[in-house]
Amino acid sequence: MAIFYMNICIVYLCSLCSRWLGRERQGLAEAKPNAFFAYIALSSLVLVSGLRKNIGDTYFYMFSYAQTAYSIDNIVGQKDIGFNLFQMLLQTISHDPQLLVFVVALLTNVLVFITLYKYSKLLELSLYVYITSGMFLMSMNGIRQFLAAAIAFAATKYIFNGNWKKYILVVLLAAQFHQSALILIPIYFIVRRKAWSWTTVLLLGGAVLIVIGFNQFSSALFSVLENSQYSDYKNFSEGGTNIIRVAVWGVPVIFAYLGREKLRQIFPQSDYVVNMALIAFVFMIVSTQNWIFARFTFYFGLYCPLLMSWIVQLFVQRERKIIYYAILVFYFIYYFYENVVSLNMWYESDFFKF
Numbered sequence: 001m002a003i004f005y006m007n008i009c010i011v012y013l014c015s016l017c018s019r020w021l022g023r024e025r026q027g028l029a030e031a032k033p034n035a036f037f038a039y040i041a042l043s044s045l046v047l048v049s050g051l052r053k054n055i056g057d058t059y060f061y062m063f064s065y066a067q068t069a070y071s072i073d074n075i076v077g078q079k080d081i082g083f084n085l086f087q088m089l090l091q092t093i094s095h096d097p098q099l100l101v102f103v104v105a106l107l108t109n110v111l112v113f114i115t116l117y118k119y120s121k122l123l124e125l126s127l128y129v130y131i132t133s134g135m136f137l138m139s140m141n142g143i144r145q146f147l148a149a150a151i152a153f154a155a156t157k158y159i160f161n162g163n164w165k166k167y168i169l170v171v172l173l174a175a176q177f178h179q180s181a182l183i184l185i186p187i188y189f190i191v192r193r194k195a196w197s198w199t200t201v202l203l204l205g206g207a208v209l210i211v212i213g214f215n216q217f218s219s220a221l222f223s224v225l226e227n228s229q230y231s232d233y234k235n236f237s238e239g240g241t242n243i244i245r246v247a248v249w250g251v252p253v254i255f256a257y258l259g260r261e262k263l264r265q266i267f268p269q270s271d272y273v274v275n276m277a278l279i280a281f282v283f284m285i286v287s288t289q290n291w292i293f294a295r296f297t298f299y300f301g302l303y304c305p306l307l308m309s310w311i312v313q314l315f316v317q318r319e320r321k322i323i324y325y326a327i328l329v330f331y332f333i334y335y336f337y338e339n340v341v342s343l344n345m346w347y348e349s350d351f352f353k354f
Helices: 002-026 035-050 058-067 081-091 097-119 123-132 143-153 156-160 164-175 179-191 198-212 214-224 231-235 243-258 260-266 270-286 291-300 303-314 317-342
Strands: none
Touching: 002 035, 002 123, 002 317, 035 097, 035 123, 058 081, 058 097, 058 143, 081 097, 097 123, 097 143, 097 156, 097 303, 123 303, 123 317, 143 164, 143 179, 143 291, 156 164, 164 179, 179 270, 179 291, 198 270, 243 260, 243 270, 243 303, 243 317, 260 270, 260 303, 270 291, 270 303, 303 317
């Protein structure tokens, strides 16, 4: 775990310096963070993620990459052809599976970082929550799906400006890496609404009904998916998501509701971010019945770190430091619980030795 703690410190401190120096250099409160220190923070994320050789399904991707000779002949007609083409291109450079892990980590974290860099109110807080909420760890487990999520997240500006054509094009690209990204096409038209409207009631009500009637819901869902690549998920039986994790994902949504009017004033696009974070929370509620549904939070959960960076601004000036430090403390406690107590996580690498 030492490498994870070092990563948190480096990312937080460098991104904090990035924000401070950016403000001093520009002389404006809304200045962009300093690029040099931001680059150091990003480098830490990429190196820690890209130089690992374990965590989640990393081993299986590495094994497949080393054992399979990808070519046009054996990938045409296969599922998620984009990822196979991607691997085929990488193999023209090297068959070392560490290359696959590193390049995916580079693309994923660069796309996430750039979007947070552009839209976060407090960059260091967004990156801190990205790590301590478990999103950074999730990017190392289910790397193909998280890469698709990062590609779609990079198209956030198209949600903000209402350019549905360009957004759908990006989603279609992401779907070539993981077909589940297609869920974002109808979601676009749902989130492009005012937060806390009747749509919110339907989402939360639907989540409660699914939990209550989960057996019937799952039977109907997997009947629809019977002939798809996701049909095997009906046999997935590793239990549900920890209720503590659900509560943590509900925190930004609750604060956003309590300060909804002020949030709209200081962050005009907040309704779309809140709706995305709310959908992530809904999927997390459903995942208490079967953990596999938490995988859909890949596409929506990235908006939670972005939202948390604006939550601090909802409080009066004298309370902001208290809230800021409270977020740091409680998210770190959760991070320790999730990784040490719950998951007993460890890190293996041929490059980092501790």
